Amino acid sequence: MNITPEIKLYRAMINKAIEDSLLEPLSGLPDYTTDDTGSVEWRRIRDKRRTLNEREYWRQNARHGLMDPYMDILYAMCYHESIDGLRDQLAWIWEEIDADPSKSKMFISKFNCKAGHHKAGGIKKGQRKKVKDEAQSS
Numbered sequence: 001m002n003i004t005p006e007i008k009l010y011r012a013m014i015n016k017a018i019e020d021s022l023l024e025p026l027s028g029l030p031d032y033t034t035d036d037t038g039s040v041e042w043r044r045i046r047d048k049r050r051t052l053n054e055r056e057y058w059r060q061n062a063r064h065g066l067m068d069p070y071m072d073i074l075y076a077m078c079y080h081e082s083i084d085g086l087r088d089q090l091a092w093i094w095e096e097i098d099a100d101p102s103k104s105k106m107f108i109s110k111f112n113c114k115a116g117h118h119k120a121g122g123i124k125k126g127q128r129k130k131v132k133d134e135a136q137s138s
Helices: 005-021 040-067 069-079 084-099 101-110 132-137
Strands: none
Touching (some): 040 084, 084 101
16 A cells, blocks of 8 residues: 555544544633733733633544544545544543543543554454443443
8 A cells, every 4th residue: 555645644634633632621711810911920821721722622623523524535545444443432532531531641642543443552353342332331
């Protein structure tokens, strides 16, 4: 299989979308401590609020983008597989992160976008992927 620069770019876009979708949800914004809009403290808090809002925007946008029908075509073009396995994995991971945001970094460090495999060897032959129903019954 010949991997063109365009395919490498598309794979990088998919990887970044997955990484963004696994970020912690926005828990709250810091309050302004002073009414002086020209102070260094006020500007620091404004910038922090802007950064947090942008992260939440991209997290939600990435989740919607990964479920978009056009992603089926892009993923198939890049990996010659269906995106369904990845979506099954992401669905229960997103629920885990929403329930416990501290798991976000762990999932980001272990997750590989190719069909929902983990970086530490992926799913072994004969082993089934963990799906939402199995996660709830465990």
